[in-house]
Amino acid sequence: MSKNLADKVLTDILNATALPNVISFAGGLPAPESFPVNIVKNLAVEALDTKGANLLQYSRAAGLDSFRQTLAEYVKSKQISTTASNIGVTTGSQSAAYIIAKQFIKPNMRVLVESPTYLAILPIFSSFGAEIIEIKTENDGINIEHYEELLKQGESVTYIMPNFHNPTGITTSQDKRTKIAELIKKYNTLLIEDDPYNELRYSGQPLQPIYCDAPENVIYLGTFSKILSPGLRVGYFISTTEIVSKLASTAQMIQLHTSNLTQAIAELYVAKGLLTEHLPKIINLYQKRLDTMVKELAPLTQQGFEINKPQGGMFLWVKLEKDITGEALYEKLKQKGVYIVPGEVFFPNPQDGKGFIRLNFTNVAEDKIVEGCKIIRESLG
Amino acid sequence: MSKNLADKVLTDILNATALPNVISFAGGLPAPESFPVNIVKNLAVEALDTKGANLLQYSRAAGLDSFRQTLAEYVKSKQISTTASNIGVTTGSQSAAYIIAKQFIKPNMRVLVESPTYLAILPIFSSFGAEIIEIKTENDGINIEHYEELLKQGESVTYIMPNFHNPTGITTSQDKRTKIAELIKKYNTLLIEDDPYNELRYSGQPLQPIYCDAPENVIYLGTFSKILSPGLRVGYFISTTEIVSKLASTAQMIQLHTSNLTQAIAELYVAKGLLTEHLPKIINLYQKRLDTMVKELAPLTQQGFEINKPQGGMFLWVKLEKDITGEALYEKLKQKGVYIVPGEVFFPNPQDGKGFIRLNFTNVAEDKIVEGCKIIRESLG
Numbered sequence: 011m012s013k014n015l016a017d018k019v020l021t022d023i024l025n026a027t028a029l030p031n032v033i034s035f036a037g038g039l040p041a042p043e044s045f046p047v048n049i050v051k052n053l054a055v056e057a058l059d060t061k062g063a064n065l066l067q068y069s070r071a072a073g074l075d076s077f078r079q080t081l082a083e084y085v086k087s088k089q090i091s092t093t094a095s096n097i098g099v100t101t102g103s104q105s106a107a108y109i110i111a112k113q114f115i116k117p118n119m120r121v122l123v124e125s126p127t128y129l130a131i132l133p134i135f136s137s138f139g140a141e142i143i144e145i146k147t148e149n150d151g152i153n154i155e156h157y158e159e160l161l162k163q164g165e166s167v168t169y170i171m172p173n174f175h176n177p178t179g180i181t182t183s184q185d186k187r188t189k190i191a192e193l194i195k196k197y198n199t200l201l202i203e204d205d206p207y208n209e210l211r212y213s214g215q216p217l218q219p220i221y222c223d224a225p226e227n228v229i230y231l232g233t234f235s236k237i238l239s240p241g242l243r244v245g246y247f248i249s250t251t252e253i254v255s256k257l258a259s260t261a262q263m264i265q266l267h268t269s270n271l272t273q274a275i276a277e278l279y280v281a282k283g284l285l286t287e288h289l290p291k292i293i294n295l296y297q298k299r300l301d302t303m304v305k306e307l308a309p310l311t312q313q314g315f316e317i318n319k320p321q322g323g324m325f326l327w328v329k330l331e332k333d334i335t336g337e338a339l340y341e342k343l344k345q346k347g348v349y350i351v352p353g354e355v356f357f358p359n360p361q362d363g364k365g366f367i368r369l370n371f372t373n374v375a376e377d378k379i380v381e382g383c384k385i386i387r388e389s390l391g
Numbered sequence: 392m393s394k395n396l397a398d399k400v401l402t403d404i405l406n407a408t409a410l411p412n413v414i415s416f417a418g419g420l421p422a423p424e425s426f427p428v429n430i431v432k433n434l435a436v437e438a439l440d441t442k443g444a445n446l447l448q449y450s451r452a453a454g455l456d457s458f459r460q461t462l463a464e465y466v467k468s469k470q471i472s473t474t475a476s477n478i479g480v481t482t483g484s485q486s487a488a489y490i491i492a493k494q495f496i497k498p499n500m501r502v503l504v505e506s507p508t509y510l511a512i513l514p515i516f517s518s519f520g521a522e523i524i525e526i527k528t529e530n531d532g533i534n535i536e537h538y539e540e541l542l543k544q545g546e547s548v549t550y551i552m553p554n555f556h557n558p559t560g561i562t563t564s565q566d567k568r569t570k571i572a573e574l575i576k577k578y579n580t581l582l583i584e585d586d587p588y589n590e591l592r593y594s595g596q597p598l599q600p601i602y603c604d605a606p607e608n609v610i611y612l613g614t615f616s617k618i619l620s621p622g623l624r625v626g627y628f629i630s631t632t633e634i635v636s637k638l639a640s641t642a643q644m645i646q647l648h649t650s651n652l653t654q655a656i657a658e659l660y661v662a663k664g665l666l667t668e669h670l671p672k673i674i675n676l677y678q679k680r681l682d683t684m685v686k687e688l689a690p691l692t693q694q695g696f697e698i699n700k701p702q703g704g705m706f707l708w709v710k711l712e713k714d715i716t717g718e719a720l721y722e723k724l725k726q727k728g729v730y731i732v733p734g735e736v737f738f739p740n741p742q743d744g745k746g747f748i749r750l751n752f753t754n755v756a757e758d759k760i761v762e763g764c765k766i767i768r769e770s771l772g
Contacts, residue, residue, distance in 0.1 A: 042444035050447065054435040054652070063423035066431065066620035101482060105646035112518075133644050137493075239447035241651040263514050264645065265486035270622040271435070272650050 015337065016129070016355040023349055033382035035369040036349040038176065038324060044292045044372075045239050049284055050275055057274035065270045071262035072254060073099025073246070074270060077277040081246055084280045085232065088208055089218045090248060092225075098254045100261065101268045103206055103233040103245040107169075108134050110202060110229055110247070113260045115140050120166040124152055126356035126363060128176045128204065131169060140167075144358065149318065151182030154189045161197040168194065168201040172220060173208050174323025177356050177368040181321055184217050191223030204231045209289055211322035212297040226250055229257075234276045236324070237289055242272040299371045299379055300326065306383030310390065326369045327353075334390070335364040348385045396718065397510070397736040404730055414763035416750040417730040419557065419705060425673045425753075426620050430665055431656055438655035446651045452643035453635060454480025454627070455651060458658040462613075462627055465661045469589055470599045471611065471629060479635045481642065482649045484587055484614040484626040488550075489515050491583060491610055491628070494641045496521045501547040505533055507737035507744060509557050509585065512550060521548075525739065530699065532563030535570045542578040549575065549582040553601060554589050555704025558737050558749040562702055565598050572604030585612045590670060592703035593678040607631055610638075615657045617705070618670055623653040680752045680760055681707065687764030691771065707750040708734075715771070716745040729766045 019036070026032045057065060072078065078094035085092060100106040115121070117139030123132075125144035132142055143160060145168075146153040152170070160166065170190070172182040182190070194201045203220050221230040233245035247257065261267070279285050303326055304319050311317060314331030330336065336352030343350055353366025371379065400417070407413045438446060453459065459475035466473060481487040496502065498520030504513075506525035513523055524541060526549075527534040533551070541547065551571070553563040563571070575582045584601050602611040614626035628638065642648070660666050684707055685700050692698060695712030711720065717733030724731055734747025752760065 039449060042448055045444045045447040047439055047443050047447065050652075051436055051439040054439070055432055058428055058432040058435070062428050063426045066426040066428065066622040067423055068420060068621045101646045101650070104644075108645045137644065240449045240647075241447045243646065243648070243650040263485075263518065264489045265482045265624065266621075267624070269482070269624045269650050269653050271431075271656075272652060275652075 015352065015360060019340065019351060019355055022344060026349055029347070032347045032349065033374065033378050033385070034349040035371070035374060035382060036351050037370050037373055039370075039373045040236055040240060040292075040324070041295060041373050044295055046284070046288050049279065049288065050239065050242070053275045053278040053282075053284075054271065056278055057271060061274060065274055067270075069267050069270050070258070071267045072258035073097070073268060074273045074277065077273045080277045080281045081232075084285075085248065088205075088232075089216070089222055090230065091222075092248055095251050096248055096254055098247050098249075098257050098261065099268050099273055100245045100247060101265065102235055102240070102243045103204060103231045104130065105243070105261075105268075106229075106231045106245050106247045107131055107202065107204065109257050109261050109264060111135055111138050111140075112264070113256055114167060114200060120160075120164070122157070122160050122166050122168045124170060124175065124178075126177060126353075127169065128171055129356060131204070135169070142358070147178075147180070149180060151180065151186040152190070154186060154193070157190070158193055161193060161199060166199055168199065169204065170201060170220070171204045171206075173205055173217070174210065174320050174325075176207075176323070177325050177351070177353075178327045179318060179320030179323055179325050180327075181214070181217070182220075187217060187220050188223060191220050191227075194227040195224050199227065201228050202231065203228050206231070206233045206236055207323040208232065209237045210293060210296060210324070212293060212300060214321040221248060229253060234279075237285060237292065238276060238279055242275060244268065244272050244276045296324070296372050299374065299376055302376050302379045303369065303371045303383060306380055307386065309387060313390065324370055324372045326371055328367050328369060330365050330367065332365070336367045337364065339367060339389070342389050343386065346385050346389065348382050350386075396733065396741060400721065400732060400736055403725060407730055410728070413728045413730065414755065414759050414766070415730040416752070416755060416763060417732050418751050418754055420751070420754045421617055421621060421673075421705070422676060422754050425676055427665070427669050430660065430669065431620065431623070434656045434659045434663075434665075435652065437659055438652060442651075442655060446655055448651075450648050450651050451639070452648045453639035454478070454649060455654045455658065458654045461658045461662045465666075466613065466629065469586075469613075470597070470603055472603075473606075473629055476632050477629055477635055479628050479638050479642065480649050480654055481626045481628060482646065483616055483621070483624040484585060484612045485511065485515075486624070486642075486649075487610075487612045487626050487628045488512055488583065488585065490638050490642050490645060492516055492519050492521075493645070494637055495548060495581060501541075501545070503538070503541050503547050503549045505551060505556065505559075507558060507734075508550065509552055510737060512585070516550070523739070528559075528561070530561060532561065532567040533571070535567060535574070538571070539574055542574060542580060547580055549580065550585065551582060551601070552585045552587075554586055554598070555591065555701050555706075557588075557704065558706050558732070558734075559708045560699060560701030560704055560706050561708075562595070562598070563601075568598060568601050569604060572601050572608075575608040576605050580608065582609050583612065584609050587612070587614045587617055588704040589613065590618045591674060591677060591705070593674060593681060595702040602629060610634060615660075618666060618673065619657060619660055623656060625649065625653050625657045677705070677753050680755065680757060683757050683760045684750065684752045684764060687761055688767065690768060694771065705751055705753045707752055709748050709750060711746050711748065713746070717748045718745065720748060720770070723770050724767065727766050727770065729763050731767075
């Protein structure tokens, strides 16, 4: 990524939050109106009423047994067949990725990632001395031939976001998932499958996680950040019992365990069918916002812009017409109170990203999306 | 520590929890009856009612601003004068220690600790390649001359538990605190002051944290685990704004931030005066248990045992008469359904600890303390 530009953009955006009338497509936050505040409140009460003092005592690093059982049942809805002892609870997906890195990444180990990849994950691997290597990436996921070439070159860990990728919105095709599973088994390598947006699908058919075809080689990451609340900090990983046991020991060293109260809230949210009830509301909210944004930006396709509508997630990735760069558009729009993220910040070599921008559609009301997109169109007119 | 014996003891104790009629002085848990379950429930409701969706959104790594302000006010009761920006919130003290180690410990760096020291902290430092070095320790804290010798030998970080030490119950004297503060300033070195039991004082006068005399060189660790609930996982550190800012970045990489809900519960617990109201109940509960245990074991002093009653905390450290070892007594008592921790497990060289046992008095009811101590006395009769 371009560190300086990224820092500048981040500072601008943070400063802008204090300004009136700003429209920000730059963030990566769920909409606060998607949070089931009353449900969380009722579940906190129920958890403390039923589990009492047990909930306030120390507990085990792998997570509450009852929650792990609930999760094992829940992930069937993602086509994952597993058991409670294959699941570990974490303080969100970031925490899962960190624990995995602490356990497995040694200095100079190669970490293979999509190009571009999720920004906030890279410092974790780098902090343990990993060398980050980009796999060529196409509209349906990584280039399989290039991936195999990289795997051949020696030991590595792979990090992939298969659904509605951040920032590109790309979903890895079923065919590529199958091939990736074959390759990681063939080269006996570990793959981190980070799937935070899994439940946020607005069109198309759900695809099987890579984990399903290579359960010995994948650590699957799930989270409650997009379907319940990011502020509660609850996530989980799924892998072999051996890996779960190792990661639980590491998690214990890092923080003993994830808060029991937040675990219990997430457990009841799933077990009582409240997620099933609430999720369609979130999907409906976001789907409309995505539709609005795509519709409002559609005229730009006549000017050479490419808008690839994602099947889910939180981001729209726009390929710019060749005469403008993400950074230039960023500066232009900033003057008009509209914030986007220029593609340059997502690539180790900023030049690779200059033809793109990332737009978040989940945390902006529809009327603001209309207004912001109008400003974008006018700026480019 | 003796890794094999420690593992064996831990396994025994975990297995024993499933057995009926076991009396365990081996654990290190607060009493569940000390947890204010209803208060936590009411505060969870109040937090969600007043902060609403904000509480469920992502927040900043250093912690909620309002909680940090509340903490700055609260720690005046510990004689610490500081500001919100000098405080960072963590997922318990273990998490604080881990974040500090991730930030500051480099391979082969020396970490100076009391002899013996708190067991669960050592793997953190070791995992970053630190060399653990014991400072000679007396009944009023570390030996100052030996400490200076070690400081002279080059770069190091010091880890100290100044109040009601685990396992020894020792409180570092005011005189030694002053001298330690002078030394760390003189050698410009960093000291981690881990103070989980601060509020659990049953006798004597509160002493000033080392932090007060060397705020540029100390990271002070506090926790809600012993005064509210360990299962919620809320702790904090206090240091310079520069260190707080560095540690917040590291915390962000590790887990983004501590759960907002648990932060808000701890905040209201302090801000509404509920801690002030509830704490005397915890102290009263534990003080009686300590008094009972000391009284019941007093006859052993005639057989050459030394019982140093701590001024607070959770543990009684007993020096055995010379003909019996901790491990031998452990095995003997295990047969009778009473569990203790043999001193051997607390020392890098187990021989150094063979003359001691550690007894937890907080999580055993008074009648069970009477019964368990009777069995200890009879075993030694």
